[in-house]
Amino acid sequence: MKIGYPCINLRIGCRSSSAFRLRSYSPSLLREKVAGNLGCLMKTLEFNVPHRIFFFRISSDLVPFASHPVCRVNWRREFEKEFEEIGAFIMKYRIRISMHPDQFTLINSVDPGVFQRSVAELLYHADVLDAMGLGASAKIQVHVGGVYGERAKSIARFIRRFHTLDERIRRRLAIENDDRNYPAADCLAISRETGLPVICDVFHHRLNNRGERIRDILFLIARTWRRSDGVMMVDYSSQKRGGRRGAHAYSIDLGDFRKFLALSRPLDFDLMLEIKDKERSALSAVAMARADVRFNLRS
DNA sequence: GGAAGTCAAGTCTCG
């Protein structure tokens, strides 16, 4: 098991998701931001390795406005060397990588324009991972999308659209259960039609399920991951105390985390901690898992 | 330097 956190490290003094307003766009500002973001990404990964954090989600803002028509800079070629260096570092230390396009990326939208923009956004994500030379186990995780009042039709539309996607997207795609629209059971059904691996979001499953126990659903989902997809990915977080239902906790609840690890044995997976305090919770999770011989944390 | 106003994109829920 590898443990990771998403996008931002709060203690190293830089962010690899630094962006700007569309109004401020200029090729030189874009180049400046990409250079800074790539430098910070490297710094973040260099922080993670000695702290035994071997899973990381790369921010979608790494190249701001990359899929927007305003962006005419060939960033992939201009920063080829930097992308390759980061990729080499990732492969050297066998760091697991994921990306998670934001809520505007909707493969199953009823609006063809939304779908078209989503394809461009997915191609951008694939470009980033391709530029780093990473294999198909570096995943792009998306939700199934909207329901539009017709669940079955919207699922069918997802499947139909999936088959039209570029292979560079399809090989990296994974679908994640969400907390309102599509529970894990729907993702499993889509997986049967598409071969897509499913990412179990444990917190979402607790909020949105069809009565399955976490342990049972994890074992079903594990079978959707093929060798080329790499080890199963799982997202974990817990409810913010006193917060809105579905709000992510500020810091990891180690008691709950220990229980989750125990109930998921002996499955192996890479675990993304979607917790507000980022690397801080990842560090305490690593410490906890290392201290317990039952969990085969990579060290 | 700090506060206030605003920000590419979609969908759903709540008040």
Next chain:
DNA sequence: CGAGACTTGACTTCC
């Protein structure tokens, strides 16, 4: 019908 939420406040301007 508008605001807020979503994996996440951060960029920009004004004072």
